[in-house]
Amino acid sequence: MAKLQIIKKQIDLIKQIQHVTRAMKTISVVRWRTGKKTLENAKAFSNQLLRLNEIAHMYYQEEVITPHPPRGFALIGIFSDKGLVGGFNTVLAHKMKTFINDQEREGNKPHLIVLGTQGMSQFKKSPYEVLLTHPLPVHQTPHYQNVREILYTVRSFHEQQIFSHLYIAHNQYLSVSEYRPVIQRVIPIPLQGINLPPENQVDLRLRTDILSTTPTLIERLTFEYVASQLYVFLIESFLSEQATRLKIMDAATSHSEDMIHSLRIAYQKRRQEKITQELNEVTSASQVLGTI
16 A cells, blocks of 8 residues: 555646646747747848948948957857756856867967856866856846847956957747757958949948948947847847757656556556455455354
């Protein structure tokens, strides 16, 4: 009887765990859907800012700010703020370390900026200089204002000429079942150039008004573009994290169903053995009484 009680307690415990995994799966689905809609708008906004930067550099090249001479680079890593995401953070950290080693072989000094508490643990004992660590929102899609506040600090490091190149590492969202760690440069801006007919170029130049100096315009456009890119990468990382957690919780729920099924079979088998044993005891007692 004691064995049956133990199995029943195990089934009840797994059911409680199952409630948790189902709830976490539902929460991840809601966050994923919200973030996906936000990502589309953020990408469109960032693309417009890139185009504005390309136009500004095309028409005001002679007045553009002279870039800082190469002095090293800063690498922003975007990690999750909570666990239960499998190798989500480990894969990104490995990608960053490989990139840093390649840059160091070329003589470039690395500086790290780590976003997300899980990333802090990944680089806790690293020999690299960490300029800034910052937690990320757990329960909601990152806000653009939060990104700007982080970037103001990053810009101060750039103005102090601590680094000349800025890269961002994150897990790029591909689909619900797939993501990949990538590292992209945002300073200097990777200008792609724009192809416009000559008449449109002249018309665009005539309709362009600068209400301040050209360097101020370029500096402002650069800041806004980098902020928009960081925002896009934060949302992509958020989506990848939620999709990963969704898959893990779904697998955990399915596994718990299998465990409950196995325990129920064991319970029924044990119960049948108990009934058979009791019947045998009754039969044996009856035979003994019949011989008296």
